[in-house]
Amino acid sequence: MKFTSAFVLAALPYLVNAAPSPASQAGRLEIPISKRAQPQGVSFWAEHVNSVKNKYLRNFAVYERNTGSKHPLAASPARASRRGDGAVQLTDSDETLWYGKIAVGTPPKTFTVDFDTGSSDLVLPGADCTANCEGHALYDPSRSSTSETTNQPFKLSYGDGSSVQGTVYLDTVALAGFQATDQSVGDSSQYSDGFALSRFPSDGLMGMAFKQISEFNASPVFQTLVEEGMVSDPVFAFRLGTSGSKLDVGGIDQASLKGDISYTDVTQEGFWQVKTDALMVGGQTTSSNFDAIIDSGTTLIVGPTADVAKFYEAAGGTDASQTAGPGMYTVPCDKIPSDISLTFGGREFPISPDTFNLGPVSEGSNDCVGGITGQDIGEPFWIVGDVFMCNVYTIFDVGETRVGFANLA
Numbered sequence: 001m002k003f004t005s006a007f008v009l010a011a012l013p014y015l016v017n018a019a020p021s022p023a024s025q026a027g028r029l030e031i032p033i034s035k036r037a038q039p040q041g042v043s044f045w046a047e048h049v050n051s052v053k054n055k056y057l058r059n060f061a062v063y064e065r066n067t068g069s070k071h072p073l074a075a076s077p078a079r080a081s082r083r084g085d086g087a088v089q090l091t092d093s094d095e096t097l098w099y100g101k102i103a104v105g106t107p108p109k110t111f112t113v114d115f116d117t118g119s120s121d122l123v124l125p126g127a128d129c130t131a132n133c134e135g136h137a138l139y140d141p142s143r144s145s146t147s148e149t150t151n152q153p154f155k156l157s158y159g160d161g162s163s164v165q166g167t168v169y170l171d172t173v174a175l176a177g178f179q180a181t182d183q184s185v186g187d188s189s190q191y192s193d194g195f196a197l198s199r200f201p202s203d204g205l206m207g208m209a210f211k212q213i214s215e216f217n218a219s220p221v222f223q224t225l226v227e228e229g230m231v232s233d234p235v236f237a238f239r240l241g242t243s244g245s246k247l248d249v250g251g252i253d254q255a256s257l258k259g260d261i262s263y264t265d266v267t268q269e270g271f272w273q274v275k276t277d278a279l280m281v282g283g284q285t286t287s288s289n290f291d292a293i294i295d296s297g298t299t300l301i302v303g304p305t306a307d308v309a310k311f312y313e314a315a316g317g318t319d320a321s322q323t324a325g326p327g328m329y330t331v332p333c334d335k336i337p338s339d340i341s342l343t344f345g346g347r348e349f350p351i352s353p354d355t356f357n358l359g360p361v362s363e364g365s366n367d368c369v370g371g372i373t374g375q376d377i378g379e380p381f382w383i384v385g386d387v388f389m390c391n392v393y394t395i396f397d398v399g400e401t402r403v404g405f406a407n408l409a
Contacts, residue, residue: 047325048298048299048300049300049302049325049326049327049328049373049375051194052298052300052302052375052377052383053375053377055118055119055297055298056118056293056377056378056383057377057378058156059118059119059213059270059271060073060074060378062213062214062215063212063213063270065217066211066212066213066214066217067212067270071268071270071378072268072379073268073273073291073377073378073379073381074378074379098114098115098238098240098245098247098296098386099112099113099114099115099201099202100112100113100115100247101113102173102174102175102206102221103173103174104124104139104144104171104172104173104174104185105139105141105143105144105146105147105171105172106144106145106146106171106172107144108172108174109137109139109143109144110137111124111137111139111202111203111204112137112201112202112203112204113202113203113204113205113206114200114202114204114205114206114297115206115208115238115247115296115297116205116206116207116208116209116295116296116297117207117208117209117272117294117295117296117297117396118207118209118271118272118293118295118296118297118298118383119205119207119208119209119213119297120207120208120209120210120211120212120213120214120215120220121154121184121186121205121207121214121215121216121218121220122173122183122184122185122186122204122205122206122207122220122221123156123164123166123185123186123188123204123205124138124139124185124186124187124188124203124204125137125138125139125188125191125195125203125204126138126139126140126141126166126167126187126188126189127139127140127142128189129166129188129189129190129191130189130190131190131191131192132190132191132192132193132195132196132197133188133191133195134196134197135197136191136195136197136203136204137203139185139187139204141169141171141185141187144171144172146171146172146181147169147170147171148169148170148171148182149167149168149169149170150167150168150169150170150184151167152167152168152216153165153166153167153168154166154167154168154186154215154216156215164186164188164190164191164192164195165188165189165190166186166187166188166189166190167186167187167189168184168185168186168187168216168218169184169185169186169187170182170183170184170185171183171185173185173221173224175206175221175222175225175249176247176249176250178225178230178231178249178250179230180221180224180225180228180230181224181228182224183219183221183224184214184216184218184219186215186216188204206220206221207220208220208221208222208236208296208396209270209271209272210223210269210270210271211223212269212270213270213271222236222249222398223398225249225250226398226399230250231249231250231251232250232251233250233251233252233399234397234398234399235248235250235251235252235395235396235397235398235399236248236249236250236395236396236398237252237253237256237393237394237395237396237404238296238389238393238394238396239253239256239393239394239408240296240386240389240390241390241408252395255409256393256408256409257393257406257407257408257409258406258407258408258409259406259407260406261395261404261405261406262344262345262346262347262349262404262405262406263345263395263397263400263402263403263404264276264344264345264402264403264404265400265401265402266401266402266403267291268291269401271293271295272293272294272295272396272403273291273292273293273381274291274292274293274294274344274402274403275289275290275291275292276289276290276291276292276342276343276344276382276384277289277343277344277345277346278341278342278343278348279303279307279311279340279341279342279343279382280339280340280341280342280343280348281311281314281315281337281339281340281341282314282315282337282339283339284314286307286310286311286313286314287303287307287310287311287382290303290307290380290381290382291380291381291382292342292381292382292383292384293381293382293383293384294384294389294394294396294403295383295384295385296385296386296389296394297385298383298384298385298386299371299385299386299387300371300372300373300383300385300386300387301351301371301372301373301382301383301384301385301387301388302327302372302373302374302375302377302382302383302385303372303373303374303375303381303382303383304374304375304376304380304381304382305327305374305375305376306374307374307380307382308327308329308372308373308374309374311372312329312331312370312372315331315337315340315370316331316332316335316337317329317330317331317370318330318331318367320361320367320369323361323362324361324369326374326375327373327374327375328369328370328373328374329369329370329372329373329374330361330367330368330369330370331357331367331368331370332366332367332368333357333360333365333366333367333368334366336353336356336357336368337353337356338352338353340356340372342384342388344403344405345405347405349388349391349392349405349407350391351371351387351388351391352390352391355371355386355387355388355390355391356370356371356372356387357369357370357371358370358371371387372387391408392405392406392407392408393405393406393407393408393409
């Protein structure tokens with residue numbers, strides 16, 4: 001598949017302030033994106049898993065409000081009662097790791113945002129923000145000639161009682177040179193603790209899923225670009241890693257992949273939800289034919305607790321709920337499995353030991369925390385985050401409502 005008008009977001013890690021520079025290929029622009037430095041200690045991962053659970057419970061509620069129907073993966077009352085959703089204390093931190101620049105307003109002002117395929121709204125700190133916005137670039141709609149208030153308040157609630165709240169505006173948003181007009185932007189008057197600069201280095205969050213889980217009940221930025229005919233190919237794609245990380249907007253970069261692309265259809269629009277053929281380790285299939293959501297805003301691979309327990313039984317892992325956090329497991333650091341894989345569209349994709357291994361459970365320990373963790377959120381499903389995505393070139397095809405995977409070049 002050849003692209004002719006793709007724009008590319010690309011960067012070396014930790015490079016935030018570099019100016020856009022022309023790419024070596026005609027018709028392509030490279031704009032830096034960055035990966036936040038990983039914190040040390042296992043407490044981060046426990047917090048991250050709680051954050052993921054809260055994110056999906058919130059998005060299930062938004063889906064039902066927007067569509068009038070319960071999401072098929074949301075827990076039924078009977079299942080929720082059996083599992084005891086209140087057993088885990090939720091936190092307010094959205095641990096999205098990949099961020100880059102966009103421009104908002106007229107004249108345009110630059111912001112950094114985390115690109116999150118597990119949510120759907122663009123949220124920025126506002127000029128009148130009173131909590132946790134220090135150090136972030138602030139969005140001031142009064143300084144943009146293209147801004148228009150909808151007078152629609154929004155509030156994103158988090159498990160610890162804090163929230164992000166403000167007013168929805170319409171404004172022009174530019175992503176890699178493409179302009180979305182009348183785009184919904186959350187002008188936040190209050191950020192939660194999880195968005196404070198010390199924990200959230202980008203200014204805001206850009207959701208890249210579907211309208212059905214939009215808190216604003218509005219098209220996400222990329223879908224607006226598609227609707228307005230700004231991109232010739234309604235596709236975006238991620239290459240994530242320790243170097244050469246990028247987001248391709250409006251097409252596929254053939255130089256980033258090798259071999260064929262394996263596509264699998266989205267089964268329930270709202271999230272990037274697909275059927276996964278198998279999870280394997282050591283040549284043994286531990287789970288098969290399960291629902292999975294491909295989420296760049298989640299670091300780990302998160303699955304039902306019973307299925308994750310089966311995986312670690314085959315992988316030689318040990319329950320580390322008491323030391324690393326609920327649902328976490330460890331594996332001997334010198335025996336990290338080298339044959340873990342997920343299968344999509346009949347094709348097996350390996351997960352490298354480097355991405356699976358989250359590091360020692362404690363300083364000097366011989367046991368390392370595994371990047372697959374258990375969490376019961378609703379009906380049984382998996383969330384496939386960066387532990388997997390860092391191993392592949394991941395294509396999100398809005399036009400065909402499908403997700404593609406290819407080996408990295």
